[in-house]
Amino acid sequence: MLTIPFIRANSEITIQGLRKKHVANASDIVGQLIAMDDQRKSLLQQAESALEISNVAAKEIGTLMQSGQKELAEGKRAETAALKGTIKEKEEAAKAAEKQMLDLLVTLPNLPHSSVPEGKTAEENEVVLTWGSLPKMEADAQPHWDLIKKYDIIDFDLGNKITGAGFPVYKGKGARLQRALINFFLDEAIKVGYYEIQPPILINEDSGFGTGQLPDKEGQMYVTKEEGLFLIPTAEVPITNLYRDVIVNEKELPIKNVGHTPCFRREAGSWGAHVRGLNRLHQFDKIEIVQIHKPETSYQALEEMSLHVQGLLQKLNLHYRVLRLCGGDMGFASALTYDMEVWSGAQNRWLEVSSVSNFETFQANRLKLRTKVEGKSILCHTLNGSALALPRIVAALLENNQGPDGIKIPEILVPYTGFTHIN
């Protein structure tokens, strides 16, 4: 969430930024917000000055009562009783004005960083770099949805039976490959200083608001019927919300956390072409890295996180590219996002396997996540990224490494899997 003081002081920058993110009527909205805030302030002032009078009178009544001057006290009481209505009325009006302002404010996305390219769709994302080369594929190379059947390692039919579409069952070497990747990714993160967290995978409404999933995107999450809790769409939500309503000691920054969780996404209405097999699921495993920084170090951290993710892909020997997302393709809360895509040899296309973002103060403002610098409390910057999401990595590994003696496991994973081939 953007802050009102920022918008007031930088209304032109705000309008330009919102336009880059393709918010319609950006200029009108900013004008409305400032007007609503003016109204809020003026009502608040009226309420507070009435309150002040009433507080002073209440104190006088107290003193009079104690010294036994009942008649004087009664007179005062009648006087202040009349104020009650005004106070309540002004307070309610101020609260209503604030709510109106917040309701509008929470619908605004974060402003993009200056390096974010203009553009509306994924085609306009900027390719930052490409690593490796196209895997040499045989003419009869099979897509992963055929390979998983051939080797009987991931079973969609069984998932359909026990749950529904998009909930595959991993079996035998399929399950072991999953476990190997999870441990590999966690170990690599711990090696470079991340602290491992195992958070709950159900979260409450406040947490959903803190990281920006609510109030807008509840349609993407599964909800429990009795308690109204949400199944997490990403570990970003619980791990970042650990710091909700926290003033972090400056000495503890930066904070670097990593966690593995299953992720649940309803993906309502997004099924169709290009989502076969492992390409899009309702439940999948992901290792998430989350960092909390002082503003001046957050962009350096973003680059480090990007390099960390790239290191994982290089160790797995996957041909990948890095994209800088354009204004129209970026997430709601992000100021700058890099997507990492791996080449899928049999599908002949790029698959997104990671998204690394700096949210600057956007989440921190919702979370009330602050630190103190020279005695003043300031909002922290939050960042996160997938390192990595499993299904598409598995898809690419299966497709790119298929051969006559089965699917070859990358060397670095063999100590984790305990086998060299799936055959």
Added chain:
RNA sequence: AGAGGGGUGUCCGAGUGGUUUAAGGAGCACGCUUGGAAAGCGUGUGUAGGUCUCAAGCUUACCGAGGGUUCGAAUCCCUUCCCCUCUACCA
């Protein structure tokens, strides 16, 4: 899940309608003291909003959260969340 007891500042903890302007202690910061340290002494020590060019000052709200009663609420009432004890259940 049932019965009972709780939730107060960074922490411990007092406070059952009006000098509470949240006592007292610990911690922390700064200063004095010291060869240095400890002890001791002194001062300070939350968050958010408003006012203000800045600062100071003034002011409003905040005692788990939300609402109510009252001239006045940490204190009384209602709702709700969380913790503890016992019982029940359970990996």
